Amino acid sequence: MNASTLLLERLSALIHQSxxxxxxxxxxxxxxxxxxxxxxxxxxxxxxxxxxxxxxxVTRGTVSQTLTVLERKGLVARDxxxxxxxxxxxxxxxxxxxxxxxxxTRRVDETLRDLPVESDPLEQNLRxxxxxxxxxxxxxxxxxxxxxxxxxxxxHGARCGLTGEPLAEEQTFKLCREWTGTxx
Amino acid sequence: MNASTLLLERLSALIHQSxxxxxxxxxxxxxxxxxxxxxxxxxxxxxxxxxxxxxxxVTRGTVSQTLTVLERKGLVARDxxxxxxxxxxxxxxxxxxxxxxxxxTRRVDETLRDLPVESDPLEQNLRxxxxxxxxxxxxxxxxxxxxxxxxxxxxHGARCGLTGEPLAEEQTFKLCREWTGTxx
DNA sequence: CATTTATAGTATGGAGTCGATACAAATACC
DNA sequence: GGTATTTGTATCGACTCCATACTATAAATG
Numbered sequence: 001m002n003a004s005t006l007l008l009e010r011l012s013a014l015i016h017q018s019x020x021x022x023x024x025x026x027x028x029x030x031x032x033x034x035x036x037x038x039x040x041x042x043x044x045x046x047x048x049x050x051x052x053x054x055x056x057x058v059t060r061g062t063v064s065q066t067l068t069v070l071e072r073k074g075l076v077a078r079d080x081x082x083x084x085x086x087x088x089x090x091x092x093x094x095x096x097x098x099x100x101x102x103x104x105t106r107r108v109d110e111t112l113r114d115l116p117v118e119s120d121p122l123e124q125n126l127r128x129x130x131x132x133x134x135x136x137x138x139x140x141x142x143x144x145x146x147x148x149x150x151x152x153x154x155x156h157g158a159r160c161g162l163t164g165e166p167l168a169e170e171q172t173f174k175l176c177r178e179w180t181g182t183x184x
Numbered sequence: 185m186n187a188s189t190l191l192l193e194r195l196s197a198l199i200h201q202s203x204x205x206x207x208x209x210x211x212x213x214x215x216x217x218x219x220x221x222x223x224x225x226x227x228x229x230x231x232x233x234x235x236x237x238x239x240x241x242v243t244r245g246t247v248s249q250t251l252t253v254l255e256r257k258g259l260v261a262r263d264x265x266x267x268x269x270x271x272x273x274x275x276x277x278x279x280x281x282x283x284x285x286x287x288x289t290r291r292v293d294e295t296l297r298d299l300p301v302e303s304d305p306l307e308q309n310l311r312x313x314x315x316x317x318x319x320x321x322x323x324x325x326x327x328x329x330x331x332x333x334x335x336x337x338x339x340h341g342a343r344c345g346l347t348g349e350p351l352a353e354e355q356t357f358k359l360c361r362e363w364t365g366t367x368x
Numbered sequence: 369c370a371t372t373t374a375t376a377g378t379a380t381g382g383a384g385t386c387g388a389t390a391c392a393a394a395t396a397c398c
Numbered sequence: 399g400g401t402a403t404t405t406g407t408a409t410c411g412a413c414t415c416c417a418t419a420c421t422a423t424a425a426a427t428g
Contacts, residue, residue: 002293004303006225007310009289010326012199013218014317015192017241020415029384029415034197041190050405057201062386064407069384086394086405105193109186111316119188122309125301126191132295133198142194204386213386213413234376246415248378253413270376270423 008129022104028073031056031066036075036096037103043145043174045163047090051177055142075099131183143179146172150180192313206288212257215240215250220259220280221287227329227358229347231274235361239326259283327363330356334364 016030023033038055039047053063067090070076075096081087092100112119134141145151150161151172158167162178200214207217222239223231237247251274254260259280265271276284296303318325329335334345335356342351346362 001289002296002303004296004307004310005289005292007307007314008195008199008292009221011192011310011314011317012196012203013240014314015196016200018317018320019196020241024416031385037193048405049407056197057204058385059387060406061388061408066385068407084395084405088406105185105189107320108189108192108317111320112186112188112313115312115316117309117312119186121305122313123188123191125306125309126188126195128299128301129296129306130191130195130198132299133195133202133292136202136291136295208387215414232376233378242414243416244377245379245417250414252378268376268424272377 018104018108026099032070032073032075035063035066035070036092036100037105038175039076039090039092040097040100041175043167043171043176044089045160046142046175046177048087048177049090052090054177070096127183141179141181142175142177143181145174145176145179147183148176148179148181150178202288202292210283216254216257216259217287219247219250219254220276220284221289222359223260223274223276224281224284225359227351227355227360228273229344230326230359230361232271232361233274236274238361254280325363325365326359326361327365329358329360329363332360332363332365334362 019030019033023030026033034056035052038052042051045051049063049067050060052067053060056063067076067078071078075093077091077093079089079091081089112122115122131141145160145167146158148160151167152159152161154166157169158172159165160167203214203217207214210217218240219236222236226235229235233247233251234244236251237244240247251260251262255262259277261275261277263273263275265273296306299306329344329351330342332344335351336343336345338350341353342356343349344351344362
């Protein structure tokens with residue numbers, strides 16, 4: 001087996017462990033924290049149960065139950081979609097944002113800063129790896145909005161070429177389940 | 185948040201998803217497959233329930249139950265330790281080895297080969313990342329036996345300086361929970 | 369050597385994941 | 399307008415996971 005594949009497997013186990021202990025400190029399970037973190041980075045087309053199911057590769061039923069738990073804990077709220085009455089938009093409550101503030105990712109940030117490697121090549125490597133694995137899984141790409149082929153920069157703000165809708169500035173930095181392109 | 189941290193989080197989610205779908209194809213859960221994969225790479229000091237608990241950051245009770253399931257499915261066997269009657273060594277059955285043969289890691293291997301990055305820098309980056317994160321978690325390092333400070337190369341074979349026992353050649357390429365050193 | 373302490377593993381109960389299946393409601397397609 | 403598809407929910411069974419308690423063995427300590 002490829003040495004990097006082994007490293008990736010151990011890296012993944014370690015990250016999952018970080019998430020687990022982080023979640024446990026808040027009385028949550030890993031999936032709870034992962035969903036909250038995802039919702040924090042999902043744009044208006046991706047803050048839906050189905051998007052969470054696609055992103056994590058679980059069924060809609062599982063997501064539905066997880067969201068029931070998160071809603072009961074006061075971390076997530078459900079809002080109906082204005083145009084499609086089947087859809088439900090998820091929204092993080094202040095409590096959830098508070099909880100995410102001292103995430104394990106902060107410590108990872110610090111770890112990355114102290115690493116004896118240059119950050120640019122590391123980032124390029126990780127990005128290539130991510131793209132390759134996404135292709136491998138035959139899965140939705142979930143790239144950042146403003147790097148999408150559909151993204152249109154306009155005189156005042158931006159627009160999504162797929163939906164035709166204008167995009168608020170903060171949306172353009174978030175993940176989108178409709179993302180299409182070559183380099184995220 | 186650091187760009188690489190974000191990428192790491194998405195990478196981890198993607199890998200976990202690969203493991204999940206791989207496991208589902210065999211009627212297993214992610215943890216089942218992860219434990220089997222771990223046992224395939226654990227040396228004689230690390231094929232214990234306690235080592236699995238340390239590696240994945242879960243309690244001994246959880247591991248105990250998972251192993252009960254894996255044993256019932258005929259994927260793992262328990263052997264008593266010759267010197268310490270509290271200990272139980274886990275052993276993969278032929279069925280388990282068969283199951284691991286077409287692991288998702290094979291497809292990751294292929295993905296890595298096709299990546300537009302050089303493999304050496306990628307490996308170095310991942311290794312640095314791994315070391316940093318292990319330090320971050322304040323966790324057992326689980327390095328490869330023959331890179332350990334305790335490892336002694338001898339005229340005929342090798343020996344562990346910690347236990348004083350001779351090491352079979354194939355053991356020296358496996359993970360050890362007692363590993364100590366600076367570079368794995 | 370006897371007592372104490374630490375270690376390795378198991379048993380049990382409760383909350384929650386997860387897939388499978390079935391279902392309801394709304395939209396898309398023709 | 400009728401059918402197919404999409405989105406989300408409800409329910410059941412197997413399993414994870416933690417907390418706690420417990421047994422057995424080994425190590426440390428006097």
